[in-house]
Amino acid sequence: MVLRMKYILVIITSLFAQFAISGMAGAVDIQQVKSPDGINAYLVENYTSPLITISFSFAGGATQDPRGKEGATRLLSTMLDEGAGNIDGPEYQALAEKLGMEIGFSAERDYFTGRMQTLSDNSSESFNLLRLALNEPAFNSQSMERMRQAVLLDLKRAKTRPRSIASRALREALFKGHPYSRSKNGSIEAVSKLTRNDLVNIHRRLLVKKGLVIGVVGAISKNELAPILDFVFSGLPEDSGLDTITNAKLAFGQKIEKQLDIKQSIVSFALPGLRRQHPDFFAAYLANHILGGGTFSSRLYDEVREKRGLAYSIYSHLATYSHAAFTMIGSATSSSKVDETVKIIRDELKRMAENGPSARELETAKKYIIGSYAIRNLDTSVKVASVLVAIQQINLGIDYIDRRENLINSVTLADVKRAASKLLNTEPTLVVVGPTGKS
Numbered sequence: 001m002v003l004r005m006k007y008i009l010v011i012i013t014s015l016f017a018q019f020a021i022s023g024m025a026g027a028v029d030i031q032q033v034k035s036p037d038g039i040n041a042y043l044v045e046n047y048t049s050p051l052i053t054i055s056f057s058f059a060g061g062a063t064q065d066p067r068g069k070e071g072a073t074r075l076l077s078t079m080l081d082e083g084a085g086n087i088d089g090p091e092y093q094a095l096a097e098k099l100g101m102e103i104g105f106s107a108e109r110d111y112f113t114g115r116m117q118t119l120s121d122n123s124s125e126s127f128n129l130l131r132l133a134l135n136e137p138a139f140n141s142q143s144m145e146r147m148r149q150a151v152l153l154d155l156k157r158a159k160t161r162p163r164s165i166a167s168r169a170l171r172e173a174l175f176k177g178h179p180y181s182r183s184k185n186g187s188i189e190a191v192s193k194l195t196r197n198d199l200v201n202i203h204r205r206l207l208v209k210k211g212l213v214i215g216v217v218g219a220i221s222k223n224e225l226a227p228i229l230d231f232v233f234s235g236l237p238e239d240s241g242l243d244t245i246t247n248a249k250l251a252f253g254q255k256i257e258k259q260l261d262i263k264q265s266i267v268s269f270a271l272p273g274l275r276r277q278h279p280d281f282f283a284a285y286l287a288n289h290i291l292g293g294g295t296f297s298s299r300l301y302d303e304v305r306e307k308r309g310l311a312y313s314i315y316s317h318l319a320t321y322s323h324a325a326f327t328m329i330g331s332a333t334s335s336s337k338v339d340e341t342v343k344i345i346r347d348e349l350k351r352m353a354e355n356g357p358s359a360r361e362l363e364t365a366k367k368y369i370i371g372s373y374a375i376r377n378l379d380t381s382v383k384v385a386s387v388l389v390a391i392q393q394i395n396l397g398i399d400y401i402d403r404r405e406n407l408i409n410s411v412t413l414a415d416v417k418r419a420a421s422k423l424l425n426t427e428p429t430l431v432v433v434g435p436t437g438k439s
Contacts, residue, residue, distance in 0.1 A: 028378060028401050030388065033222050035229040041214035042388040042398065043225055046381065050120045052218035054130070055385035056233075057111040057393060059211025060242050062184035064202065071151065071186015072194055072202045073107040078147040079199060080105050080114075083138035084129070092129065101126045103133065109184050110245075110322040111393065112206045117382065120219040123228075131232045134207055139196050148191060155188050162332075166266040166433045169256050170328075173429050174270055178248040180324060210239040215388025217381040248324035253427040258434075265335045265434025267342060271349070272423045273318045273325035276394045283411050283419035284327075285318060289365045290357045291348065291420075292316030292329055297364070299348050304331065310341045327423055335434045342430065353424035356417030370405050 031043045062073045081096070081103050083089035096103060099122040105114045114134075118126035158164035168183060175181035212233065216225055252271065274284045285293075292300035292315050304314045314331035333341040357365070377387050378401075391400045 028384065030398050030401070031222050032398060033216075033225050033229065035226045035234070037230045037234040039209070039212070039214070039229040039233050041216055041225065041229055042392060043215075043220070043222060044217045044384055044388065045219075045221060046217060047219045049381075050219055051117060051381060052120050052123055052126075052216065052220050053115070053117045053381040053385045054214065054216045055113070055115045055382070055389045056212065056214040057108075057113040057389050058206050058208065059111060060206045061108045061111045062182070062186075063109055063179040063245050064205060064242055065179075065182070065186065066198075069186075069190055069194060069198055069202075070182050071155075071191040072198050073112060073206065074185045075144075075148060075151055075191065075194055076199050076202050076206070077105040077107040077112070078151065079139055079144060080133040080137050082143035082147065083140050084132035085136045085138075087129075087132065088138065089140060089143045092132075095125070096129060099126050099129075101129065103130065105133075107184055109180060113389070115382065115385070123220070127228055127232055131235070134232065135235045137199075137203060139199050141196065144196060144199070148194065151185065151191055152188060155183075155185060155191065158183075158185070162260060162262055162264075162266045162433045165258050165260065166268045166330075166431050169258055169433070170268050170270055170429065170431045173254050173256055173431070174250045174252075174326065175248050175324070176251060178324075179245060180248055180321065204237070205240045205242065208237045208240050209233065211242075212236075213389050213392035215385040215392070217385045217388070245323050248321075250324060250326055252429050254429040256429070256431045258431070260433050261435050262433075263335060264332045265338050265432055267331050267333060267338060267345070268431040269327075269329035269345060269349075269428040270431075271327040271329075271426050271428045273320065273327045274419070274423070275322075275325040276320045276396075278325075280415065280419050280422075282408055283415040284423060286362060286365050286369070286408070286411055287352065287357065287416050287420040287423070288316055288318050288327060289369060290361045290416075291352050291424075293318075294365065294368065297368070299352070300329070300331075300345065303344050303348055304333075304341060308340075308344070310334070310337050310344070314345075329428075338432055338434065342432075349424050349428070352420050354421070356413070356420045359413055362411075362413055362416055366408055366411075370408055373404065 028044055033041045033043050065072045081092060083092050099118060101116065101118040101122065103116045116126065116130045172181050214229065274281050290299060292298045295301060295315060300314045300316060304310050311331045311333045316327060316329040319326050319328050329345060331341060378384050391397070
């Protein structure tokens with residue numbers, strides 16, 4: 001009964017925190033914290049709820065998986081809360097539940113990330129569990145086999161999922177020979193052969209202080225946070241020497257068809273993009289929003305769904321990695337309508353590349369992108385903590401949230417037309433998954 005009441009309290013305080021953070025989203029006061037041992041973090045204090053959220057990332061990610069051991073980083077992400085120090089897996093998870101603590105890890109392409117949220121009254125015990133997970137994971141053989149089977153099941157299912165097939169084909173075509181061409185989840189063959197020593201090695205290489213960035217939101221002060229940063233992170237190695245990842249050279253102009261007996265074919269386009277640090281990024285972002293990123297207000301949505309009813313959804317987005325960027329367009333349409341859908345998308349790409357958007361489209365896009373930012377990114381403590389990490393990962397500056405509106409408003413119509421022309425005047429790589437042999 002006590003444990004159930006604890007969960008009810010966590011749910012109530014989490015909901016309250018969402019409303020509280022939403023109310024302060026217009027003016028996020030970010031402080032830089034430096035611990036006695038030199039661990040840096042961005043902090044947003046918020047005492048309207050008794051919660052503390054910490055997000056963090058380590059440089060590297062799945063691109064650091066050794067060849068033939070793809071999926072090691074993904075398997076690592078499932079194992080850090082499966083026992084640590086002298087605490088076995090079931091006991092570790094029971095302690096986390098008792099504390100009302102949430103903890104999780106993720107293997108991204110360029111980063112290994114983690115997050116922990118806890119009640120402030122339980123912060124000492126919760127931060128100790130986090131410290132143990134990061135510094136002293138047990139890698140118990142039984143837990144490892146159980147998590148391996150879960151990863152393998154997901155990989156097996158992905159072999160028959162149309163969207164997964166399309167994503168894999170597009171990635172392999174665009175990034176041939178580059179680490180980005182590999183699935184961040186690994187392969188059935190590689191994951192099946194991973195050993196405990198493989199996890200020990202990838203843990204030692206990735207979880208180091210060099211490249212570590214941290215974001216904290218909640219009921220904790222700058223002075224309280226500084227020694228906690230040392231307690232949790234200072235025991236990690238300084239550096240382990242990550243493999244150098246070169247910038248990818250993307251291959252456009254390809255057409256790949258994957259035959260699959262399904263009623264709705266998957267259609268995917270890839271064109272050039274701009275990395276987040278590029279000075280024209282917001283010009284490209286606005287062009288993409290008008291093209292297909294604005295969902296219900298975009299040109300692609302209007303032409304493909306509203307006017308012709310060819311697809312339930314169609315979208316475009318800018319995919320930005322540390323060493324590559326591309327513009328992605330995706331949709332699912334009746335297998336008998338693939339050719340028509342592809343033609344309409346190509347026509348819209350050509351129209352945007354040659355003429356760009358109208359002044360009215362640009363103004364509408366700016367208002368939406370500026371106005372929706374707080375709602376989409378700053379309405380919960382978890383999202384704010386993630387933003388604090390993201391702006392450090394790509395060195396946007398501690399004042400980025402304050403500057404963002406001016407950065408967007410300073411983009412001119414000429415800027416957007418130039419970006420659209422640069423990115424969309426390329427023959428795209430096209431992937432179609434379905435029973436069709438056309439398009």
